[in-house]
Amino acid sequence: MDIVNTPQHTSGELVLRPGDPGYEGELAGFQTGFARRPDVVFAAASADDVVAGVRYAARRGLPVAVQATGHGLPGPSTGGVLITTRRMDGLGVDPAARTARLQAGVRWGQVVAAAAPHGLAPLNGSAPSVGAVGYVLGGGLGILARRFGYAADHVRALDVVTADGRLRHVTRESEPGLYWALLGGGGGLGVVTGLETGLVPVATLYGGSVSFDGSRVGAASALRAWQEWTRTVPDGLTSSFAAVPYPDLPALPEALRGRYVVSVRVAYTGADGDRAVAPLRRIGPALADSLREMPYAESHTIHSDPDVPHAYYGDSAVLRELDPAGAGALLARTGPDAGGAPCVVQINHLGGALAAPAPNSVPHREGRFLVRVLTSGDRGAARERLDAALAPLAPVTIGRCVSFAFGTGDRTKGLHDAETRKRLAVIRSQYDPANLFRGSL
Template sequence: MDFSTPGTPGARTEQQLVLRPGDAGYDDELAGFQTGFAQRPDVVFAASGTDDVVAAVAYAAEAGLPVGVQATGHGLPDASHGGVLITTRRMDEVVVDPAARTVRVGAGVRWGQVVAAAAEHGLAPLNGSAPSVGAVSYTLGGGLGILAREFGYAADHVRSLDVVTADGAVRHVTAESEPELFWGLLGGGANLGAVTALEIGLVPVARLYGGALAFDGRAVDPAAILRAYTAWTETVPDEVTSSVAALVYPDLPMLPEALRGRYLVTVRVAYTGSAEDGERLVAPLRAIAPAHEDSLRELPYTESHTIHSDPDFPHAYYGESRMLDALDTAGLERLVSLAGPAADRMHVVQLNHLGGALARPAANAVPHRDARWLLRILSPLDGAADAAGADRETLREFYADALAGVERHTVGRSLNFTFGSGDRTEGLYDPETRKRLAGLKALYDPANLFRRNYDVS
């Protein structure tokens, strides 16, 4: 559609892809990884560059409509109807500066693209476990990656951001030029504007030792595995980043036969030291019991996504998280038991070991750095209709009960691992960080245009 219609707010003279309900391509443009929460905006701006984003924000401001931004659609906070949606998938520039060890990424870039580009120079980004996740949105939420204990959050390595704020201004933001806005953009999610590009530092990692060690949860007591894993984390250096996950795989034909119907408790490990030291470090894990699967090995960083082997197909899901300052062993074991084979549906429970560089202060709004653990639970939904109805309410009740045993050690929730709870923002930030972000929101977005997110206003 030509967005130069006379009388249209923010009209432009050049051709720009703008879609409304009923237009050819509207539904395709909205498609994303999360299929459980319907997005039905009044207007979709399919942005190819910063000027398109400026036009979208100007249109929304004049019409008094809320603005959302979607790159890959992994972390949708909820269903939404009406307003303006800016899709950024076409803004996929990746430019590596090997001398400076930086990469510039556009708003629609996925981590897999960055990993491949950086690897050509023996470098790596601080990406997450899934190559299909958007690099920018991931980083604005903090960015807990597979090398996080050694290098910290992805947000800690951002050099600059290009952002369109609610007044339509295009700002190049650094810690020196606008330190308070820089602080708030990194950790504040999409509350303060539409980020069109980031410049991020890279690390000199070309290979690592890592993989997964999966145990049969029906043959080996999951509680024993959890106790052995958590005891092991007390012995490892910061160069080891790890997690443990427990789930019952559905018996579906699209899954490998070795996984169908299996109840697996899987330890995932990433270590940047030598393979020899890696083998020594994981020996206590291998001593827990014979493994159903053991993929621990030396591997190029370009294969780092195989450590977690996250699903690569769109689907519907709901999830919650808890940042913990300590572990309540009994509470954790109860959660795993409730979400295991006795549950009436599939649940994924994951425990991430934090600390190390994640605990170091940084000039950004990423909260809860004193947390020692991240506990996550994620549940697939049957389809789009379930996400807005009784299915999600049933899961909320289940989560409240299942997570009750860890509440006394809970310091908050993680923005990047809270799926479909857009109406619940408590715990995402500590009170002081929330107050500071709200002040920035009032300054840079007083009309709260950017409210299709976990709103801090």
Template sequence: MIDQLPAQFTFRPGDPGYAEELAGFQTGFTLRPGLIVGATDADEVRAAVVFAAARGLPVAVQATGHGLAGPAEGGVLISTRRMDDVRIDAAAGTARIGAGVRWGQVVEASAAHGLAPLNGSAPSVGAVSYTLGGGLGVLGRTFGYAADRVRSLDVVTADARLRHVTPEKEPELFWALLGGGHRLGVVTALEIGLVPVARVYGGSIAFDGADGEAASDVLRTYLEWTRTVPDALTSSVAALPYPDIPQLPEALRGRYVISVRVAYTGSAAEGERLVAPLRAIGPSLADSLREMPYTDSHTIHSDPPFPHAYYGDSAMLSGLDAERALRALELTGPKAPMMTVVQINHLGGALDAEPPVPTAVPYRDAAFLLRLLSPLDGTGVAAVRALYAQVSSVLEPLAVGRSLNFSFGGGDRTGGLHDERTRKRLAGLVSQYDPASLFGGVYEGE
């Protein structure tokens, strides 16, 4: 058994490099682990788990730091950013990705073979963590969740064993890891299936949302439009007040903007036909709808690439009507006490289909996902939560749960991330694989 920590990338508070190793994309919530292990391979992950288990210390994992790493205060944080190997098997249509790999790396490596992963909208997000949370991607309605394409996982469990987990070998652990997150071990690598996509028709079309009537037209048209589009088209609508800064296009500066984002795997000509009802809404502030190489798919959403402080939450919805959607925008719009981004993702299609192999990804029959995200610069979490509570009260009749991928900064709020049946099954597996809760994973009751 490994009983020594790697010396090269091991940091304690006060050590040179500790703060740099701890830094991640999320800057609004600071952790203070007693030890950071910058692992370079699975053996070093095992060594960190042995060290923590022997001392009864909690273990958390961080790759890119977009979400909170877990119960790391005074414990051991395993930083996986150096485990960033990507290997493509073009003949098999698969990729093997290390725990620290970012989606942008997988997109670029796959594109060389005319393939694509089921990545999220931001190229800087860690691919493994995103997939363990389910992974609602740019092409979700066409191909399902990223978790649905996982072939195998390498994971270090609480007993410091490195397990190669497949649907045939340890099917219960395979089920739980995909949709259950990091609470059953440290995943060191995934093998994922890729899809034969080299180009998409997509982009966004932005409207001035300051006019209440115009905002109503956009939302009503969008929600009606989602009833008509094929599964080959994945879309969302987002509303946010843009700051008046020179880094933004002049047409968007200082405006409250409602944008419809589109990704379509069919022809550009058919894409143009499908988006015609959106263009008919009225004059747009910006329109980037076009055919593009899949390597440009991140421009559809243009998520911020720089680290910042934020809080976010989400609601999986059985349906959505324009009145409730408009009320959510009224609460979070320009007159709100803090800047809030609202995004409504159209679900269904392959996301609602039976996956090739069962996973713990919940709420597959949800029709929409509503996401809220607020910068924390000068704004306290309590004020943000108070605003979100008002939005939740509007959505409550339609809400079936929350999304693990889109719960930012709410580590003490785990309710609703899984349905009751899934929670109980996950709790039983925690008792089996991590009885001492080394990874902080008590699912029962959440």
């Protein structure tokens, strides 16, 4: 195995309490909108440190939460034990087996860079700064998802510290119930300290985005054109539609300032990229067009997600189909004329390999589209805006995406069907009978 990086520290946990030097800094993450005030922080640099943190909490009956990069925090929390894992940055690539072994603090950008020299790629998401392990545990809807499925579908093994303070090496064969529940179950089962996942033989792809002035071409019209186009594309092509009302601020590029920008983002493993995207270029005059052949190491430029920590609230809806009237109402309620804090909308095209069954609890594989809405400002007002935005889609909504529910209430509501919820509850009662990991739900 090609060892790319190893942790700087291998033992001796750093324990922090309110008022200690370093306490505030340890809580900092990408999401700045939610206050976490745990009684004790275990800044883990190894699996042994995680074991120590879990055993400490278990002896005192304290709830346990986990934080790596802090991108997907469910909301504010007070008390209990927080285990931070960002120091656990060990990463190894096995080119012959096409696998990567990564610890809990590794970010996707590190994995992409480590795999690229071997002509391989992980099933990462759009932002290189996101923690890889947390992303995979939430299912992992990546930029090549329609070609290869969910990132969770490619996990070979996981190392997890359960509520009894035991470090377990979990595979589909060794503990099938726990393996199934960890991948897509919504948390509450332990602290995953690392995992082994498959890599795919992709060195280059055709990708990028094409953007339009939504006020000029009509945001709803552009969305309909994209939706019709998705009915014609092969499984090797993954795309999303985004609508962003940019404020009129001097700090923004002239092309974006004060505009309602709608974009289509594309990632394609086929050889006929320009032909495949030709209908998109006919939507209207483009503000920008970055569609091109690129090394996989440049795939983060497709979405160009912000890399500056900030506050945000978000929610999602998995749809059986994208109803044109409902989608139009969604855009009307989130566009520049809607009032209140601006909303960012992203709609992902699902299907393809995402619909294939897998031995994990990732839900709603029958979904055809995923709608995600982000907003900011006051928490109560944000919840109202999100509810109003998603309400027109209710007739075609089959559930939510647990990895896209930020600070707006019960993040597990609507995630799984009744049978799956029941099975998850049985497994949680088996591995965490005292509900120690209630802080991770």
